[in-house]
Amino acid sequence: MWKNNTTDSNRSPLSRRRFVRAVGATGITAGIAGCGGQQATQTATQTQGGGDASATETESTATAVEVNSESLSLIQELAYVTNQTLPVLPLQEKLAQSFQTTDSWDVPPKDSPKIQTYWPTDWLPRYGEWTATDGSSDERLTLAQWAVPKDSQYNTWNAKNFAEPRRTLFDRFMNYNLKTQEYSGYLVSEWELNGDTLSMTVREGQTWHDGTPVTATDVVNQIKLDIYNGGSLGRFVAPDDEGAVADRVTAVDERTAELTLATQVNEDILLAYLQPKYLVAHEETYGEFVTRLDEAGSADERSTVLGELTSLAVSEPVGSGPFEFENADTQRTLVSKFEDHPDAGNINFPEVEYLYKPSNQSRWNSLINEETDGSATLFVPSNKLNQLPDSVQTSLIPRHWGMGLVFNHEEEPVSDPRVRKALAHVINREAVAMNSGAGTNSKIAVTYPTGLTSEFSGQVEGTWLDGVTDQFQTYGRGASQTEKAASLLEEAGYRKQGGTWGKDGQALRIPIKGPSGFSDWVAGAQTAVSQLDQFGIEAEPVMKDNSAYWGQDYVNGNFVVGLQGWASYDNSHPYFHYKFMYDSSDSGYWNVPSELDAPVLHDQVRDGETVAPGSLVSKLSTASE
Template sequence: MRRAGMAGAGAGMVSIAGCGGQNDDGTTTQGTTGSSDGSGGSGVADDSFANYVTANPTNWQFNHFNFTQPFSHPMQTDMLQRWVISTNEFSDYAVSIDEFDGQNERAVLSVRDGLTWHNGDPGDPVTGEDLMAWFVCHAAVNSTVAGLYNANDIEVTGDRQIELPLDGSVNESIFRQSLNNFWLNVPYHRYGEYVERFMDATSDEERNSVRTDLRSASFDEPFGNGPFKFVSRSSNRLRMELYEHHPDADQINFDYWDVIRASTDTASVVLGMAPEGDIDMVRNFTPPQSVLSQAKQNDGILTNQIPALWGQALPFNCGHEDFGNIRVRQAIAELIDRDLVSRNYGEFGVPVQAPSGLVGNINGQNEQTDRWTRWVTDEGEEQLHRYQNPERGRRLLREEGYTKQGGKWMRPDGTQLSMPIKVPSGYTDWHPIYQTISSLLTDEGIDSEVKMIDSTSYYPNHYLEGNYVTAATGWTLGRDNPWYTFGQWFRPLADKVYKMNFKPTEVEVPPVGEPDGELQSVDVLQLFQNVRNASEENLQEAITEFAWVANQFIPMLPILEINDTAWMTSDDWNWEPAKDDAAWQAKWPQWWFPRMGLMNGKSN
């Protein structure tokens, strides 16, 4: 999703990807930065690095499991690990995997030595109890990662260590990927109440109650363990200062990190960043070509492209009287020209070739690629349906009792088939995607309109409540193993699948290789088990089986896959690695480089 967001937010993270209108950390401010005389207080040209947001910081609360305006900054808390996408290399960071035995169903993990909370000078050590709380709370909210372990049997085995019992055998690469894009941001002293209640729960009703309370809790006071510590906030700025007790604080030569509220017109923000702007960074913005061309002429602006490992999708409300029908969803998929939609999105996106949750449709040069086929067998790749046949779509509608009269598709009850699409208003670079879809369907005779929803309420009040007919979101979680996409689409939450309103036991698809064949029930939970438990040698076969189900059931239709563009100023800041260095390919360089000593303020 747009924000590891919601994958991120949905997974208890700050975000996974960001687009025009808002940044992933949920922040905002506008005003002066640096020392009062305009020069860096520590001998650098600018003593405050500032990232961009559009929301009012005074409206934020600090429980990131609550999707109502949460705030948890990536420089205020530490990520569990670092993953370089281009090389598939993992580095331990806030947490290390000391032992992993997938077949014997156990893993041992430790918190980084010297990591402390921002509640003193120095604060309390981050402990094994805090790490236990992280895993328990993610189980409480039913994050995809929680499907890999038994939360109730976690043991704190040392001051900084836990033993994590796996829920059956687990593929090691899946486990490693499960820790990506997460921060160590669940202090026991803040979340202990929910941890203990969940551990003591003896029924689904009690566990659901914990989930509800954790999702709705609002924390007034910030917390963290990262290199920058919260100082203050106003309606236009949240300020953090360097936390000298962080293990990597000596890599950083500036004193403040500001989160600045600025215009919702992200294009004007990025073009104004240098040489005199207050903003130094927009984590991710996909610009129109005109903006990109202007930015390239500004020597003080630096851009870099990173594989998004996601793209935009059209989720269906599978409880809807029309779109709860698999054949109607398939018909809509046939009628949408993904190639046209991608062209209208811009140069940073390409169409998904075979909608099935397989990432790898785009390369770093914004060109179509078939890297997605590495996840499935050759036969499985050929069998996946491409959804490029509008005539099949029309036939499917007729077979389900819909008729076309006077250029309009009519439902069996005589009313026109209608498909409104809810879209977050602030995600401006998404808008051409869904406007194109709406236009295509309107031309076909289906009543379709884009309904803009305020961005702050879109996910908590609409998408995550299943309050839509069709909607806008991302189609995977910013990880490339399909197990995570399948998790976003099919993993059950209580008695229904998260977001799309169908039960796992209701999934029916035609036989493999026969898109028009008779529907048959499939065991989704067993498919999850097969992928999770597979050895590396058998993983492709297990994914092939699940990919067919995703391809046919399509609870959401993947439209395109994108590259992300990071924006930084370089007039006052040094960014050391060459642009082709693999260091740029870990999300996100703006968060990692200061910690690694690869970004610092230039001398005054």
């Protein structure tokens, strides 16, 4: 019999990045509950192991995305390196459930293109697509928020309790359709990239809630503060000298802001960094920080100012959106329509309230009991979906990411790519997707583990891998390929005795750590563990408290195999997914080597099997479309 090896590694802590940085240490529980699900689009050939296909089978139609030959070759080469080395194992791609009630409200049909934005609660009211049915002057839209309302704050650079009402209190720079992957103007009504200069025009009629006009200077201040605070846009604007921001982000006139780039940037990538920004940088609140950061004479001085900025809590914001802050207590936040907003005429209800609903269960019950009128995104399992009133419709929105296995490349046995590939051959991704969907068909299995998204629309084969799919491994999407897995393990020196694989007297053991609060991920991990056990690998799920997993185990690399989204969520362009995998600021937790050995797909991209994926990612960011 083989002996278990339970040695854990101890490392010095890494800086807390990505997930923890995005939601804040105290907002982890809030962030995780927003993991939404949606019915995946499947073709008839994609249903093996996926349950009842008859109810969900739809012919996939690829979304047309323009990409030139230089970009496509880089994307395909990165996809090939990923497919051949598996620094992560993508298991499923998700779509998000978004809910709207239709008894007192007029909303687009659930399959309308108007729904396919991030998020419907942001955009539909602005465009007059979510209105009170009878136009009653006392109708109130009721939604939910995770954080205690009176403890919520609205300083976007302070990650603690940046609350849901931000969606209506502030305007985003642009709109983005997640399905068609098209940008349209909003607060930034027009833009033009000419060489190394991006010009942005502020929409006419934009007004702060204190009555002052929104100007190009406000847009400039928003971008500056984001860059000074470490925003990714800085790598293209001031990659080497933070002090250069003052000269590279400027207001040309009242309505025109200019961004001078330090290097050529792919326009789709540049817009993806700008589009999600909310205009929060009201001059009276944040102007002094911009001035002090522009004039800071040293890194220490700049750090001091940033410390003050990121610790500032703003509980009563001056907003830029169609609703303005009224009040907040322990149970709700109330905002009222701001009549001077350009889109106020599209909105026929006077108020939005956000009720304190800190758990999935409380939100499920609020929809079931018709206490709330909808939800931006929420994972609802089938047993709860079946309890929803007929007036609640479930809309389905792409998220461009999903659950995967990330491997700590400094830990045996997964430091060996042959072991990673063997795991991929054993795990039936169809079953993982079905079970993690909890009966909702909300996940679709990844066909080609490449780091590319848009499985649901056929874009992986139809655009990104067009012409080269026969060069890529599927590793058995819907069925275990145990013979191939056994061959790889034997090549790596493992032998099977008494039904268990092992080497040098030690059982081949794969502990999979993850956050216990992600119910869909837990179900998916348990499915994978069961499959590995049946094959003879001693696998076990190690589910930790959410804050302990993200804040301790994950960020300190204290795992052999961990659960994580395998792509940069809500971004469709492959650049962001490969930056996430191969840029150490993200994948440093997994200790992915800077160089990998993989066969060559395109000779014009690289001339040897040793490749530094990070360099290809950098080239992709500057490849023109």
